[in-house]
Amino acid sequence: MPKFKDKSKKTSKSKRISDNDESDILKSLKNSAILGGIFLTFSLFFNTEIINYFMNRGIYWDILDVSIKVSLILLSFLFMMISLGNYKELTGKPVGLKEILLLFGLSLVQTMKNLYVFIFTLIGLGLLLIYLYLIQESKI
Amino acid sequence: MKKHKVFILTITYIVFLFIITSFLIINANAAVEDIEPDFGFAPEIDGDIEGSKKEWENATKEEIQLISKTSTNPDDKGIFTDIWVMQNQSDLYISIQFELENHAANEFIAIIISEDETESNSSFYDAKIVQWYNLGGPSEEHKYRDFYLINGVFFRDSDDNGDGAADLHGNKMIYEFRIPVNGSEEDDRDVDLEFGDSYAFKIVYGENDNYNDILNEKTSSVLIDIEYPKQEEMPLWKKVVFILAIIAFGAIGGLYGLYIYKVLVIKQKIGRIKE
Numbered sequence: 307m308p309k310f311k312d313k314s315k316k317t318s319k320s321k322r323i324s325d326n327d328e329s330d331i332l333k334s335l336k337n338s339a340i341l342g343g344i345f346l347t348f349s350l351f352f353n354t355e356i357i358n359y360f361m362n363r364g365i366y367w368d369i370l371d372v373s374i375k376v377s378l379i380l381l382s383f384l385f386m387m388i389s390l391g392n393y394k395e396l397t398g399k400p401v402g403l404k405e406i407l408l409l410f411g412l413s414l415v416q417t418m419k420n421l422y423v424f425i426f427t428l429i430g431l432g433l434l435l436i437y438l439y440l441i442q443e444s445k446i
Numbered sequence: 447m448k449k450h451k452v453f454i455l456t457i458t459y460i461v462f463l464f465i466i467t468s469f470l471i472i473n474a475n476a477a478v479e480d481i482e483p484d485f486g487f488a489p490e491i492d493g494d495i496e497g498s499k500k501e502w503e504n505a506t507k508e509e510i511q512l513i514s515k516t517s518t519n520p521d522d523k524g525i526f527t528d529i530w531v532m533q534n535q536s537d538l539y540i541s542i543q544f545e546l547e548n549h550a551a552n553e554f555i556a557i558i559i560s561e562d563e564t565e566s567n568s569s570f571y572d573a574k575i576v577q578w579y580n581l582g583g584p585s586e587e588h589k590y591r592d593f594y595l596i597n598g599v600f601f602r603d604s605d606d607n608g609d610g611a612a613d614l615h616g617n618k619m620i621y622e623f624r625i626p627v628n629g630s631e632e633d634d635r636d637v638d639l640e641f642g643d644s645y646a647f648k649i650v651y652g653e654n655d656n657y658n659d660i661l662n663e664k665t666s667s668v669l670i671d672i673e674y675p676k677q678e679e680m681p682l683w684k685k686v687v688f689i690l691a692i693i694a695f696g697a698i699g700g701l702y703g704l705y706i707y708k709v710l711v712i713k714q715k716i717g718r719i720k721e
Binding site: 328336339364365386389390393396397418419 | 487488490534687690691692694695697698699701702705706708709712713715716
């Protein structure tokens with residue numbers, strides 16, 4: 307029996323996620339992926355203008371239309387980001403810049419048919435990223 | 447001698463015809479303009495035609511004269527009025543604008559709609575009115591009201607369908623009306639303005655709120671064609687954007703599908719990592 311405990315083994319043990327945490331993370335991963343998918347589906351319907359009920363009916367309807375489109379994109383981004391974060395946590399890696407940029411880009415692509423949606427989504431995504439960065443920092 | 451008599455009789459007959467027809471034209475109140483409105487975005491009905499917002503930029507703009515039928519003053523040329531008309535799929539928009547040195551305290555503009563393009567009294571049976579109360583006074587206000595007419599007598603409609611507003615800008619009064627078309631909002635006492643048909647609209651100016659005995663009434667009529675929504679061919683850039691959108695949204699859907707697949711097999715992956 308060795309006299310001294312293996313240091314590296316101890317470190318890996320402390321970082322290992324418990325089975326309970328793992329199932330919680332998996333649950334959160336699936337739920338957020340489903341929610342992200344739902345918002346993404348609605349976003350595709352609105353942003354491809356398949357659903358155009360609120361369009362060109364007056365200024366207030368236009369504001370409502372843009373608000374719905376921007377909200378759906380931001381919500382799908384947020385939930386997909388949470389889901390991706392959980393996924394990465396389970397696989398033991400941090401969310402990389404590549405993945406963030408990919409999600410960012412895919413969210414912006416959805417705004418291609420409306421300039422106002424693009425501008426407000428860009429602002430919203432920026433704020434969301436700052437928020438996610440800050441809460442990550444505060445957890446550390 | 448006989449030739450002279452025939453000549454004098456002919457001249458008298460022509461002059462008589464001329465006078466009679468002039469008299470008929472004045473009293474017929476026939477439509478002076480046939481307006482084919484263009485399609486545009488719905489303006490805000492607030493009595494303000496803000497140029498910066500270009501709310502009425504697509505409107506068809508004409509000038510008419512609101513003329514008194516009873517005035518005996520030959521110098522009374524009526525009120526020179528701008529009429530702007532625009533429509534979209536659900537509503538017809540009309541703006542009436544004119545300048546007066548002194549506006550009456552209880553001034554109003556009524557838009558009386560005929561059931562078709564005929565302009566007999568009985569054919570006009572729907573009226574949309576914006577009425578001022580105490581204009582220029584401390585408690586000035588205006589109200590939009592919907593009336594129906596039976597044999598020229600005004601009755602209040604139970605539902606105020608449509609919308610109207612007015613505002614005074616210096617000496618210029620601006621009225622704005624929204625009138626539903628194609629059954630978007632109406633009852634049995636409203637004229638059903640259908641796409642593809644023409645309707646006579648009588649514009650009435652008055653200075654009191656008793657519409658069955660209007661003070662200083664001045665009117666004019668226009669014909670407005672309710673146009674079908676135009677089926678415009680999609681321009682090339684829109685087609686390109688449409689194709690790009692299909693590709694982009696297809697790619698997003700595909701990536702999401704791939705991600706869901708990865709989520710479904712993650713347990714196996716975790717197992718491998720643990721080993």
